Amino acid sequence: MIKVREMDIELYRNYMNELNGKAEPGWQYDETKLCGVNYNDTWRAWVYDRCQQKFRDYKAESDEIIAALDMGKNQTVIDIGCGTGAFTIHAAKYFKKVFAIDISKAMLRRARKKAGILKLGNIKFCKGGFLTYKHDDEPVDAVVSVKALHHLPDFWKLVGLKRIARMIKTGGKLYIKDVVFSFDMDGYESRIKSFIQSMTNRTEPGMKWDLETHFRQEYSTCGWIMEGLLQRAGFKIETADYKDGFLAAYLCTKDII
Ligand SMILES: C[S@@+](CC[C@H](N)C(=O)[O-])C[C@H]1O[C@@H](n2cnc3c(N)ncnc32)[C@H](O)[C@@H]1O
Secondary structure (H helix, E strand, C coil), X not given: CCCCCHHHHHHHHHHHHXXXXXXXXXXXXXHHHCCCCCCCCHHHXXXXXXXXXXXXXXXXXXXXXXXXXXXXXXXXXXXXXXXXXXXXXXXXXCCCEEEEEECCHHHHHHHHHHHHXXXXXXXXXXXXXCCCCCCCCCCEEEEEEECCHHHCCHHXXXXXXXXXXXXXXEEEEEEEEEECECCCHHHHHHHHHXXXXXXXXHCCCHHHHHHHHHHHXXXXXXXXXXXXXXXXXXXXXXXXXXXXXXXXXXXEEECCC
């Protein structure tokens, strides 16, 4: 059997980029590789959606985000890292237009299917990410991102957030919810262990593997780092809510820069 080496994949990627006229520098973080859990798979997208709904109420969550944004119905929103449409689908019932962006074709396919069933015609789905999505439309009133930014290492989070700031109208909003750490570091081992156990008990055995992968390979960061990144990217933090030591939600406005 022929083994494909990591280096061969990189060379092929660079070759294809050149061929397609995309001159991505060799040092650019490759967000298409997806660290940790692999969402590039139709089955995984289906499992993700099913499992998440065992402990999340997508509608209630989205209503909470829409209320926090406090915007009129005639507004436009980008949902970046939209996944299977947890926010997108409900947001499209409220806002004029939703741009649903994700790096995974499989996740987008599932979100598109759900939007199709509900005959929602005001969603524009695009394959792209924090570092590569190009927003060619008018700047939007708000950007929302739920549980996706942790896929980038901190430096690249800042690059992504600065790119997002350019997609939002001045005075517009940014709502970020993610796995962010705010527990006491002295007890981190037992805190992480008990968090994984309680989430697995609430869902299904496969959740243990997903969460272990999250801690081992993905880039969730500390609350104080996230706040610094948001401010340095040009956002004013209006509220920062930390929950259970593992979740955080930030409502920000784009500062006048
Ligand atoms: C944990 S899921 C969250 C999905 C959805 N927002 C939700 O609330 O269920 C993470 C999503 O982020 C996407 N993702 C990972 N890296 C990304 C990147 N660099 N840019 C955009 N999306 C990314 C994944 O493909 C996946 O759909």
